[in-house]
Amino acid sequence: MTGFSSPCGACKFLRRRCVNGCVFAPHFCHEQGAAHFAAIHKVFGASNASKLLTSLPATDRREAAVTISYEAQARQHDPVYGCVAHIFALQQQVVNLQAQLESLKAQEPVQGYTNTCSVSSPEEDSMKAKVMACQT
Template sequence: MGGGSSPCASCKLLRRRCAKDCIFAPYFPSDDPHKFAIVHKVFGASNVSKMLQELPIHQRADAVSSLVYEANARVRDPVYGCVGAISYLQNQVSQLQMQLAMAQAEILCIQMQQEPALPTTTTTHQIDHPADDKSLLLHSNNLNNFPQFLNFASSSNVIQDPPKRESLWT
């Protein structure tokens, strides 16, 4: 930084003169001393300097953001750092997916109990071609709820075995 301006947060903390080409100056301004202090505490100034020097200039700001984030996570959780936060959030997502799947299954059961039963008779054409399930669906009056069932069965990665279609017809 030189030229009479205040030294960057790194040089201020390390009590050295901030050179014009200081690698820390663009990323650790003097008005945010905590940012460098925490990165220095976790990684060390020498390691951070080496990391920044090995990167192209256009990637350094993102690298500093990542170092600050990881350093903060390491201070909160010295053992797991960011991995602990990620693991916690993944567990929350799994629990919420399970709750969503259970709620969708409950809604489906309620809707199926409230709707009149689907027709059980089929034409000989439909019996000859059992793979043509769409022809039976097109003749049904209850098409409004069936796409919801298909969406539920295909979107839920929590429930392994969706209910069999045959159980809907009998």
């Protein structure tokens, strides 16, 4: 229970009295918790979420509640892939950045020969230092 009269977000959403020892109270605040819990309730069900949280050690419950909330919101946004769509997008971003890095590595020796006579600006020196740091 979060206070004397205000229920946690989960109990507020479920329209029930928040009792001492409520498994949801530490993880779903009164203000924003109801919106987060609504997604969890719709996707997984309150009973399943409660069973999952109570089966975990108290030290892992905070992270589990955040993860369940994220997964439920992702599933509502993308019913087919859920959070896996975000994982795929991040993996593709890694592949693209690795290809871009390889391209920059391949261009650096060529540019090194063409820029031997030119004077570089501090921004160019800074950028070259960043590229060199990425290569190591």
